[in-house]
Amino acid sequence: MTTRRKAYLAILLSPGALWLFVFFVLPTLLILIYSFLERRDGGGVIWNFGMAAYLKLFSPTNDSYINDFLIIFLRSFWWAFLTTVICLLISYPLAFYIARQPPSTRSFLLFLVMIPFWTNFLVRIYAWKFILNNNGLLNSILSAFNLPRLALINTPIAVLIGLVYVSLPFMVLPLYASIGKLDFSLIEAGLDLGANYFQVFRRIFFPLTMPGIIAGSVLVFIPVAGQYVVPTILGGGKVAMLGNILAQQFGPDLNWPFGSAISVVFMILLMMGILFYFRIEQEEAI
Amino acid sequence: MTTTTSVFYPSTAQIDDLLLSWGKRLLWLNMVMSFLFLYIPIVVLVAFSFNDSRLGARWEGFTLKWYGVMVSNESVLNALWNSLLVAVVSTIIATILGTMTALAMERFRFPMRKAYDGLLYLPIIIPDIVMGVSLLLFFALLLNGINTLFGLHGENAWRPGLGTVIIAHVAFNISFVTIVVRTSLKNFNKSLEEAAQDLGANEWITFRRVTLPLIIPGILGGALLAFTLSLDDFVITFFTTGPSGITLPLEVFGRIKRAISPEINAISTVMLLMSMVLIIVSQLVQKWRE
Structure with missing residues (x-):
């Protein structure tokens, strides 16, 4: 590379790299350091290194709001898994249907999937609160027909509906991308050679659309596991997820080392999960 | 008990056709349900921004006053x-x-x-x-x-x-x-x-x-x-x-x-x-x- 090209590279690369280093890499490292420090009353930290925050994570406490952190960890990951599975079950046939339409219908349906993706997140969650609330639309309709009211708001069901609702486009779009690329003559070939529909799906369709399934699952699972808005608005703080304990530590509780430790463990678990997932995919591919 | 003779045994091809037509209907149904799920909340939200009632979600008539507020x-x-x-x-x-x-x-x-x-x-x-x-x-x-x-x-x-x-x-x-x-x-x-x-x-x-x-x-x-x-x-x-x-x-x-x-x-x-x-x-x- 000539000196001039090196200079160009430095000019192009350094502003973005500097911004990412200072405002993304450093804060992430900082959270790792803070997780080994001690809490100071009224916010901030005392610069004494120790494992107190991590020990607290693995010992049940009698917090008024959140009783057992391990349960909330497990719940967050379990709900993220459930949401991913439900989204997959709805989106796979939907993406298949869209991919089999003539081009004009196809782009119209895809556009319909894209609109919620571009609309404001809070607005979409509020829409469900408006429907499920005790004095909300669903209960107005039910009582108009003299039916018993449903107490759905602040329950796990309400939270799961919200989680699936905000995640669905993230599953449909990557699935569509990989089903749309599929060569459908392979399926005819499979059927001609005597395979039944189930075998064709299991042996041809499923493996070939695996990249879409993986991409969609990662795009749904990670944000859901870290959700804060959905359990707060639709769960009313009664069904807490990881996001709620994190916000609690950095908000009212002012326990920064503990919040940092939760973040670090959360990140490690996510990374392990993703690596595990990609391993499975590679084995499937072989 | 003479009905046994008229029992209909479909061929494999007929089962396949049956499955296929039902599969297509289910695919269509899933598509319609998915879009209703995606859009009903948004439509309802917009509709009730014009509702002339402070409380709850009972329709009381059209108004623009909430935009004024x-x-x-x-x-x-x-x-x-x-x-x-x-x-x-x-x-x-x-x-x-x-x-x-x-x-x-x-x-x-x-x-x-x-x-x-x-x-x-x-x-x-x-x-x-x-x-x-x-x-x-x-x-x-x-x-x-x-x-x-x-x-x-x-x-x-x-x-x-x-x-x-x-x-x-x-x-x-x-x-x-x-x-x-x-x-x-x-x-x-x-x-x-x-x-x-x-x-x-x-x-x-x-x-x-x-x-x-x-x-x-x-x-x-x-x-x-x-x-x-x-x-x-x-x-x-x-x-x-x-x-x-x-x-x-x-x-x-x-x-x-x-x-x-x-x-x-x-x-x-x-x-x-x-x-x-x-x-x-x-x-x-x-x-x-x-």
Whole structure:
């Protein structure tokens, strides 16, 4: 590379790299350091290194709001898994249907999937609160027909509906991308050679659309596991997820080392999960 | 018991046909149900912003008064202004830095390029709440350091606010812009650039006259995505702002945590309209790119 090209590279690369280093890499490292420090009353930290925050994570406490952190960890990951599975079950046939339409219908349906993706997140969650609330639309309709009211708001069901609702486009779009690329003559070939529909799906369709399934699952699972808005608005703080304990530590509780430790463990678990997932995919591919 | 003779034994082919026709019906049903699930809440939300009733969700007649209440609310207008300011400024910075990064990644080879490529994806993959709390810690430390160093206190002290929010939005938007611009850099013929350079144009002239005109749609696409993500963001803003920097999502969150009200429906409808404008513009940009 000539000196001039090196200079160009430095000019192009350094502003973005500097911004990412200072405002993304450093804060992430900082959270790792803070997780080994001690809490100071009224916010901030005392610069004494120790494992107190991590020990607290693995010992049940009698917090008024959140009783057992391990349960909330497990719940967050379990709900993220459930949401991913439900989204997959709805989106796979939907993406298949869209991919089999003539081009004009196809782009119209895809556009319909894209609109919620571009609309404001809070607005979409509020829409469900408006429907499920005790004095909300669903209960107005039910009582108009003299039916018993449903107490759905602040329950796990309400939270799961919200989680699936905000995640669905993230599953449909990557699935569509990989089903749309599929060569459908392979399926005819499979059927001609005597395979039944189930075998064709299991042996041809499923493996070939695996990249879409993986991409969609990662795009749904990670944000859901870290959700804060959905359990707060639709769960009313009664069904807490990881996001709620994190916000609690950095908000009212002012326990920064503990919040940092939760973040670090959360990140490690996510990374392990993703690596595990990609391993499975590679084995499937072989 | 003579019916046994008339029992119908379908052939395998007939079972297959039956399954296929039912499969098609189920696929169609699933499609209809999915779109109803996606759209009923939004339609209901908009419809009830015109409802002439303060309480609950019983239809009482058409009114525009909630829009009047909204536009006369100082804090809503202030939050809207803050949101637009943050979105515009952070989009401009992120688009410039992201485009430069994309050019460096696609047109140069350098040590650690693969590692940097991975790092660029991290702000997208990492849950926004983790990024939010880590920035909260970082800004607390940084601002504290600056205030101590320059002896700033009271009125003059630096505090988290719109400035820190803009910095945070740029930090996650650089990656999104980079990805979109890289796609359009990959999609065009490099020989055009080489031809320009063979004809004696230097790097800058080549960029200005050849590369930039070709990737402008990609840059606009990236900017639109950044603008939408910035307007939409609640979590990272929540952890990086202060009392002076309330954006529209923060204002709305504070209200919907408490209750439902037709006024929030009206604000939501306006936010939906803003999204619609962005969708239409992005569709136009998409057409242009193709």
